[in-house]
Amino acid sequence: MANLKVGVLISGRGSNMQALIRACADEDFPAEIVTVVSNNPEAAGLGIAGDAGLPTAVVDHRDFPDRESFEAALDDVLRAAQADFVCLAGFMRILTGWFVRRWYDRLINIHPSLLPAFKGLHTHERALEAGVRFTGCTVHFVRPEMDSGPIIVQAAVPVAADDTPDSLAARVLAVEHRCFPLALRLIAEGRARVAGDVVTIVDPPSTGEPLLNPREA
Ligand code: GRF
Numbered sequence: 508m509a510n511l512k513v514g515v516l517i518s519g520r521g522s523n524m525q526a527l528i529r530a531c532a533d534e535d536f537p538a539e540i541v542t543v544v545s546n547n548p549e550a551a552g553l554g555i556a557g558d559a560g561l562p563t564a565v566v567d568h569r570d571f572p573d574r575e576s577f578e579a580a581l582d583d584v585l586r587a588a589q590a591d592f593v594c595l596a597g598f599m600r601i602l603t604g605w606f607v608r609r610w611y612d613r614l615i616n617i618h619p620s621l622l623p624a625f626k627g628l629h630t631h632e633r634a635l636e637a638g639v640r641f642t643g644c645t646v647h648f649v650r651p652e653m654d655s656g657p658i659i660v661q662a663a664v665p666v667a668a669d670d671t672p673d674s675l676a677a678r679v680l681a682v683e684h685r686c687f688p689l690a691l692r693l694i695a696e697g698r699a700r701v702a703g704d705v706v707t708i709v710d711p712p713s714t715g716e717p718l719l720n721p722r723e724a
Contacts, residue, residue: 511538511695514590516581517545518599521552522680523617523687527594528559530688537695542588544581546600562588568600578606594691595649604651612701614649615694617687619679621645621661626654631672631679640720641665642675644683646690648701657706659690659699665720 513531515524524543530536543556544564556563564584571577577600585593595616607614620630622645625637634642643663650656662682666675693699698709 508537510536511592511691512541512588512590513538513592513594513691514585514588515540515543515556515594515596516598517543517550517552517556517596518547519550519552519597521550521555521597523596523683524552524594525555526684526687527596527691528556528561530691536688536692538592538691541590542584544584546577546581546598552597564588574600574603575605578603582606582609592694594687596687601653602649602651607649607651610649612648615646615659615690616649616654616656617683617690618645618647618654619676619683621663622647622654622658629672631675634666635670635672635675639666641718642679644679644686646686648706657701657704659693659706660686662686663718665718 515527517524528540531539540561542562542564543553544566545553546566546568548565548567553563566577566580566584568577571580591613593610593614595614620634621641621643625633631642641663643661645658646660647658648656662685664678664682690699693708700707700709
């Protein structure tokens with residue numbers, strides 16, 4: 508089966524994009540990155556993508572009078588690169604219903620919390636303030652409402668008593684880098700099927716033990 512052709516949208520550091528690049532470097536991985544597009548010309552991830560030999564583009568939102576024209580330009584770049592799927596990897600612009608519908612069920616995002624908890628920004632600060640025992644990350648199909656949509660993969664990360672937002676962010680980021688390639692693989696293999704609000708995984712590997720935090724003595 509031909510590889511899924513993926514466009515990756517970034518705004519900054521690009522570590523999740525880099526995790527996808529690494530995954531795609533494996534010849535058995537069923538997807539390939541055809542373009543990396545940033546709305547931010549200063550995004551460090553552009554350099555990482557360029558060093559990996561990938562085509563990059565900048566579509567700077569500040570060059571456009573409104574969201575619609577910005578998104579039309581993004582869409583043009585993705586189509587010119589012949590992308591048939593889009594990964595939002597730290598892309599910091601809210602997308603309109605127009606873009607989401609245009610890429611419906613072909614557009615996924617990674618978010619640093621266990622959705623539907625802690626949508627939006629500053630997730631780790633808010634998780635610590637709320638005193639949750641677990642947080643984590645979510646890869647989901649994008650729907651017009653921010654940080655919502657059918658969940659493909661989640662990973663739970665226990666919160667430690669002495670965690671700071673930065674220490675928690677670092678542990679969540681490490682699992683983000685595993686979850687995003689996994690979600691993309693499941694989709695590219697046709698094993699993540701959306702029906703309504705729910706994704707069904709075909710042939711899921713058996714899950715492990717429940718995670719308890721704190722652990723039983
Ligand atoms: C990640 O935490 C991701 O979940 C969120 O933005 C951050 C991007 O980091 N959407 P990076 O640019 O992938 O390093």
